[in-house]
Each structure stands twice: as C-alpha cells, then as structure tokens.
Amino acid sequence: MVGGESIRIGMDVSCLIPQPLTGVGYYTFHLLHALLARERGLDVRLFGSMARGKSAAVQRLAFSCSRTRVVRFPARLKNWLWTSIEWPPIEWFTGAVDIAHGAFHLLPATKRARRMLTVFDLSGLRYPDSRSAGNLRRHVSLLRHAVAHADAIVAISHSCKADLIELLDVPEARIHVVYGGVFLDEFDGALDEDALAALKGRLGLEGDYLIHLGTLEPRKNLPRLLEAYARVREDRGDCPKLVLAGRAGWMFDDVFETIERLRLSDHVVHTGYLERADAVALLRGARGCAYPSLYEGFGLPVLEAMAARIPVMTSNVSSMPEVVGGTGILIEPESVESIAAGLEALLGRTGAEWTDAAYKRAGRFTWEHSADALEAVYRRLHAGDGR
Numbered sequence: 571m572v573g574g575e576s577i578r579i580g581m582d583v584s585c586l587i588p589q590p591l592t593g594v595g596y597y598t599f600h601l602l603h604a605l606l607a608r609e610r611g612l613d614v615r616l617f618g619s620m621a622r623g624k625s626a627a628v629q630r631l632a633f634s635c636s637r638t639r640v641v642r643f644p645a646r647l648k649n650w651l652w653t654s655i656e657w658p659p660i661e662w663f664t665g666a667v668d669i670a671h672g673a674f675h676l677l678p679a680t681k682r683a684r685r686m687l688t689v690f691d692l693s694g695l696r697y698p699d700s701r702s703a704g705n706l707r708r709h710v711s712l713l714r715h716a717v718a719h720a721d722a723i724v725a726i727s728h729s730c731k732a733d734l735i736e737l738l739d740v741p742e743a744r745i746h747v748v749y750g751g752v753f754l755d756e757f758d759g760a761l762d763e764d765a766l767a768a769l770k771g772r773l774g775l776e777g778d779y780l781i782h783l784g785t786l787e788p789r790k791n792l793p794r795l796l797e798a799y800a801r802v803r804e805d806r807g808d809c810p811k812l813v814l815a816g817r818a819g820w821m822f823d824d825v826f827e828t829i830e831r832l833r834l835s836d837h838v839v840h841t842g843y844l845e846r847a848d849a850v851a852l853l854r855g856a857r858g859c860a861y862p863s864l865y866e867g868f869g870l871p872v873l874e875a876m877a878a879r880i881p882v883m884t885s886n887v888s889s890m891p892e893v894v895g896g897t898g899i900l901i902e903p904e905s906v907e908s909i910a911a912g913l914e915a916l917l918g919r920t921g922a923e924w925t926d927a928a929y930k931r932a933g934r935f936t937w938e939h940s941a942d943a944l945e946a947v948y949r950r951l952h953a954g955d956g957r
Contacts, residue, residue: 577952578613580660580667580683584645585674587618587625590843592785592817593870594690597726597750598673599627604751604941606634612948615664617678619643639663649708652679653715668952675709677716684951686722688748689713691867692733693789696888700789700864702820713738722951724748724944726868729889746947750868751937754929756850757877766855769848773839778810780916781856781880783849783871786840787819789864791885791903793828798909799860800832802917809837809917810857817843854878858916861885862903869893873935876928881919883912893935897928 583602585594606614615637618628621644632638641663651657653676660670660678670678672687692713694706701709716723717738723745725731731747734740770776780799784790792814803809814825818840829838844852853859859875861884866872869890875882876897884890886900894900899919901912 576611576613577669577948578615578665578667579669579671579948580615580617580664580678580680581671581673582618582660582676582678583616583628583631583673584618584620584648584676586627586631587620587640589625589627590817591627594674595627596870597690597868598688599631600751600753600937601748601940601944602631604937605944606631608941610945612945615667617641617660617663619648620645637664646708649676649712652676653711669948672716675712675716677712677720684721686720686724686947686951687716688724688726689716689730689734689867690726691730691865691888692737693865693867695737696733696865697789700787720744722746722947724947726750727889727892729892730867733888746943746950748943748947749935749940750870750873751935751940752870752873752877752932753937754877754933757854757874757879761854762851766851769851770855773813773841775811775813775839778857779813779839779855780810780858780860780913781813781815781853781875782860783853783874784816784861784863785819786814786816786822786825788821788824791862791864792825794903794906794909795860795862796825796828796832796834796838797906798862798913799838800834801906801910802913803834803837805914806917812838812860813841813852813856814838815841815844815849815852850874850878853880856880858883858919860909860913860916861890862901862909862912863888863890864903866890872898873932876932879922879925879929881916881924882928883909883916894928895931897924897931 614635616635618640656679659681661681667683670680670683670685672678677687694701731745858881865888872884872893882898885903899912899915902908
C-alpha cells in the first residue's frame with residue numbers, strides 16, 4: 571500500500587446499473603476503473619440499487635473492490651429516504667467507511683462518514699425545458715439537499731463549478747473539479763479501413779460524413795443543427811451526409827419531424843446506440859464533429875473527437891470552450907446562422923494543424939489525471955478539510 575493510512579470509500583454507483591451506459595455512467599465507470607488500477611491505500615466499496623436489472627459495469631469493477639452490494643430497491647424511494655429522513659445509512663451495505671460518495675447527484679445517508687457527491691450539470695436550472703417537469707423537480711430536490719449537507723462536492727468542469735456557485739449558492743471552497751477523460755490509445759494506431767467500410771455499408775453511408783455523437787434530446791440542439799445543415803446543403807453540392815450517432819432520448823420526435831420537414835431523409839443517418847468499437851471507428855472516420863449543444867457539464871463527445879484527430883465545431887457556452895481551448899470552431903448555439911457558418915468552417919478545415927493541436931490538448935484530459943484529482947479530494951476530506 572502506498573500513501574499511508576487506508577481510506578475506506580463507500581460509493582453509491584446506482585448510475586452504473588442502467589444499460590447501456592451513457593454519459594453519467596460512462597464517466598463514473600472509467601473514472602473508477604482508473605482509480606482502482608493503482609495501489610494508493612484506497613479501500614473502495616460499491617453499493618447500488620435499482621428496482622430491477624443487473625449491471626455488468628458494477629460486476630467488472632467489483633473485482634478490485636473489497637465489498638460490493640447491489641440491492642433491488644426503487645430509486646425514487648431511496649432518493650426520498652436519503653433526502654427526507656437520512657436513512658438507511660450506506661454503511662448497512664458497505665460496512666464502516668470514512669467517506670460516502672454519491673456518484674450522481676444524490677448524497678448518501680451515513681452513520682459517521684463524511685459525505686460528498688458528484689454533480690454533472692445544472693442543465694435543468696439553466697434550461698428547464700430540457701427536462702420533464704417531474705425529472706426537474708427530482709434533480710433540484712436532490713441537489714438542494716446535497717448543497718445543504720455535503721462536506722464536499724465534485725463538479726466535472728469549472729463551468730459546472732461556476733453554475734453551482736451562481737445557481738445554488740455553494741461556497742466555492744467546498745467544490746472540487748474532477749474532469750472527464752479519454753483513453754488516447756483507444757484512438758491511436760492505424761484505423762481499420764475494412765471494418766469502417768463494413769460499418770458504413772451497414773448504415774448506408776458512402777463517402778465523407780459529419781458526425782454528432784450523443785443522445786437525441788432537447789439540450790443537444792439538434793433541430794437547429796439540422797436547419798443549419800439544410801442551408802449548407804443548399805449552398806454547396808459537396809456537402810457530406812450528417813450522422814446522428816446515439817440513442818433516441820427524451821422528446822426525440824422533434825429531431826425526426828425536423829428531418830422530414832426539411833426533406834433531409836436521404837442526407838441524415840440516425841444510427842441508434844452504437845457499441846463502443848463502432849462508435850470509435852465512426853468517429854475516427856468522420857470529416858468532422860458537429861456538436862452545437864445548448865449546455866454540457868463537460869462534453870465527452872467533444873473531447874473524444876479531439877482525440878480522434880477530426881475537426882470539431884461546438885458551442886461557445888458552458889464547458890465546451892473549456893475543453894476545446896483554441897483548437898475548435900466555436901459557434902453561438904441559439905443562432906442557426908452561426909451554426910451554418912460553423913459547418914462551413916468545419917468543412918473547410920482539412921489540414922492537420924488544428925487536429926494535431928486538438929489531440930495534444932486532449933492529452934490533458936486523461937482518466938488517469940481524473941483519478942489523481944478524485945484521490946486528492948478523498949485525502950483532503952479524510953484529513954478533515956473539504957476545501
């Protein structure tokens with residue numbers, strides 16, 4: 571054991587149980603995987619709950635943990651118990667721990683442990699229409715409880731941290747930034763052109779294409795992207811197809827209605843959820859990444875596009891400028907004209923100068939660096955300092 575006294579961490583990883591993993595689960599799994607790959611004196615114990623279902627992600631992490639317990643228990647009931655009557659303590663499931671960590675917006679009830687949680691975004695407060703009314707009420711309730719009682723809060727970007735301070739009046743000293751990350755080696759090496767060609771054939775793709783990677787939901791701003799894409803197609807005959815890679819989420823009908831209205835059915839391909847190898851191959855083979863989201867807590871698809879060495883167009887709001895730095899094309903996401911200009915710039919960016927710079931910047935955001943940052947939070951909190 572390196573690093574002195576062992577710190578016992580009890581972590582609620584219920585966000586890893588729904589399959590397939592999307593943004594929150596993907597961040598949590600890979601951060602924990604990187605954290606558990608070291609010998610630093612952290613005794614991590616996992617707890618998860620859901621009314622039904624088993625989690626391959628939790629099972630994979632369990633091999634590196636001293637204790638893992640998954641129980642069949644409705645999430646909404648647990649949320650109410652932990653925020654209303656502070657019961658049952660997580661120690662019932664993990665044994666005695668020094669720190670209890672809620673992986674996603676819910677602060678665990680404890681007997682004696684210090685408490686922390688990870689906040690991914692405040693999109694519901696910034697854009698209330700981006701969530702259903704019930705979902706918004708639940709998340710705001712969880713966050714307000716956490717703000718009142720947490721010893722420390724992890725934000726996944728400085729933009730998210732700023733939102734916590736502005737919108738929920740969280741003292742800055744209690745917030746710690748732990749970025750999302752990327753595995754650079756996943757995007758290195760020669761691209762398997764035959765496998766990419768076979769994948770494109772299954773999807774009905776020929777030639778170049780632009781890609782948007784992420785769940786189809788309101789805050790991804792896809793109707794405006796489609797409006798801008800239609801304008802660019804009118805102006806240039808060489809405009810490639812647009813690939814929407816990701817599952818259909820809440821209120822996805824607007825996306826397909828816009829495609830029909832703009833007569834883009836022959837030019838836009840929706841892949842649905844992709845297995846990881848296919849998503850990486852499709853990203854690496856793209857002409858560019860178009861990601862004009864209204865709001866992101868971090869924006870993993872933008873980072874992965876940078877690692878894939880393809881040009882990136884993204885929004886000039888929330889965390890996206892923080893991720894791309896000066897290596898991407900930034901647009902005003904609520905302006906179709908700005909998005910269209912960004913697409914034109916994206917199609918014109920063909921040299922390696924920008925993509926090499928973006929790849930180099932992506933190297934600042936590895937999961938190993940993220941694990942270092944999370945471990946530092948644990949050690950400071952264990953030492954009695956949540957700041």
